[in-house]
Amino acid sequence: MEKQRVSVSVIAILLLALHVSSNYTEEEEESDRIEALPGQPKVTFQQFSGYVTVNEVAGRALFYWLTEAVQDPLEKPLVVWLNGGRAVFDDNISKLTYLLSISPRSPPKSDSPLFFSPSSIYRQCRHVLLTLFDQICSKDSLQFLIRWMKRFPRYKNRDIYVTGESYAGHYIPQLAREIVNHNAKAKHKINLKGFMVGNAVTDNYYDNLGTVTYWWSHAMISDKTYHQLISTCDFKRQKESNECESLYYYAMDQEFGNIDQYNIYAPPCNNSDGSTGATRQTMNLPHRPHRVFRELSGYDPCTEKYAEIYYNRPDVQKALHANTTGIPYKWTACSETLNRNWNDTDDSILPIYRELIAVGLRIWVFSGDVDSVVPVTATRYSLAQLKLDTSIPWYPWYVKKQVAGWTEVYKGLTFATVRGAGHEVPLFKPRAAFQLLRSFLQGEPLPKKWK
Template structure:
């Protein structure tokens, strides 16, 4: 988004509040509708879930078994319409019956993300940093990782957040490797390891399964990510 809109959001919105002001909501809507563009927010370099004419799918317009962007999907294993397929599938009466779901016969459809819940969920913590501190104080290892093409939980925001902990650095920033390729970058602090995953979106194993496996193996072994 533009610097102007970003600054307006910072000056107007109080992100510690559960419910934002109408002015903040209006600015946010403008940024998303007018500046952000038709991209996949969970992987800004992946193609969005579009019709063949370039328009975005809606729940009403998409029909299985459409499979857009086959070349990209073959190369990456990622289909940008996965969530849409899931919504169609889980709203089928036969599927709900098999899962013993919607036994009360609610009239609205199942969705992957509920705006009703998002706007009315009032008991969430404003920050997970106190939880990190509690876990580290208990002697448990904490690893935080981010895919570096995710705009929903971006690397930059994660780094800003972790900086608030003011942790001492044990191993300075370095590239880590998987199969002789840079898997991302990492820095090891007292009690916490931060790692990025190169080319991964929001759900790291979905976009970079091999790198995700290396990340998990290193965590379980208690060893830093490999330098070569």
């Protein structure tokens, strides 16, 4: 890929339950244009957002947010970004907390405007954000791409890459396979070139084994608790025994302390009342309910708090063409409604990796190495099961004369770590994430030398 093509745009999408028409008009694209976002400075790029119906019978629609590149947006590849999580929100902006880590703005404080971030990934790509059930996700995501490109026909022939983090470790390979199968019989093919996932839920057994191992190796739990977990828990099961669950709860309540599991070295968010603001929730990361201190920490550890304030503002929702039916409750960054009844999930995504490696897609997997929810050990255990031959042995890669992480290139897949990054890598290490995405789009190994 030519180097001048690495600067691209940003698009975000979410599953929303809506009953809307699927009849498109020539005016739809223009009606989706974002004239200005409250608090955002004057910008030179175009933005669009709105709903695209993917299932008329069920009334499902996806909400998208497109941010075009500053320069030559029509010559750039389309990058589809799906964040993780297992949640569906009715007609609201969900998971947009994390969009701010890949868009041309920093997380907005409650009383502060958005501002341009020179290191944001939007300089690299056009993104999509999405949360869905596994099987519904892949089919609805494919329908979204097909119908969205009808609304924006100038993007139909663009190179497409699909990317994401966390539970998108399921969504992204499943969508890629859906696109490959679609292309095998479609007259108008989607020009999929590859996919990339980060801190990705991949395989029940190895993810859970790797997570417990990470906790122990990073001194988060005692030797006793570690050995009890290893000997008691059946990591292949979707629902563990009560004895195993009790051990998990004990570790988190008694041994973890008040930390952010998504970045174990990040400071907590301090509220105005002086408390840390950590809240206990039931999470399914990677594969079973965990009571954890849920504080999504980034460069500013209060990102999630700012996002909830900002996206619940009526003027922001109006500018984004969101919440069109006026739901009676507030948007929140994380919902547990569906987590408690989650049944549609693959035990392992590794068979899909084997399929997509065989068809020649470009595949990259990366891990922020201070995430304890879907940690680097889990990913390494999972990828080792593919038994791929090594093309370029393990080496440190650099950004601005600093080691940004480590990487190894296999035949069919590239793996990279991002040093000091938590669960959402662009939120913690935007410059390293920028280089990671640039190398991925260019199809080149990460830089070995100082730059």
